[in-house]
Amino acid sequence: MRAVVQRVIKSDVSVEGTVIGTIGPGLMVLLGVEDGDTEKDVDYMVEKITGLRIFEDNEGKMNLSLSDVGGAILAVSQFTLLGDCRKGRRPSFIKAARPELADPLFEAFITQCREKGVHVEKGIFQANMLVRIENDGPVTVLVDSRKNF
Secondary structure (H helix, E strand, O other): OEEEEEEEEEEEEEEOOEEEEEEOOEEEEEEEOEOOOOHHHHHHHHHHHHHOOOEEOOOOOEEEOHHHHOOEEEEEEOHHHHOEOOOOOOOEOOOEOOHHHHHHHHHHHHHHHHHOOOOEEEOOOOOOEEEEEEEEEEEEEEEEOOOOO
8 A cells, every 4th residue: 555645734525526525634645555455554554644743742843643633534545656657658557456455445444544533534436536735834755555665
């Protein structure tokens, strides 16, 4: 699994002009599922993302996690994170998981985050979405369950 995680002041996702998910302060998580990912990848991503200390403490240092600040997550499935642009000009998405694998793992990510007490809003799997992100900082980090970076 691969994620782009952004610390946000607020973020929302719309489908066909209707807002279907919105959060105040927290994390915008764009999540891509790779072919071969399992529940172990979900476990890793949930622990890593909910535990990231990327929120500022009273001294202005990034020392606080999502739970420390009572933040929420807006999760949007994004297969394009698995795009390989090394050859040619058109990305190859061959490493992205098929929907029948990706959707259940995306939902498992959301379920596990909620089980940790995190408020989670989400996009609609495979829908054409408009995502608005007010990145705070800006703070953006990449997380990969296979630790490729």
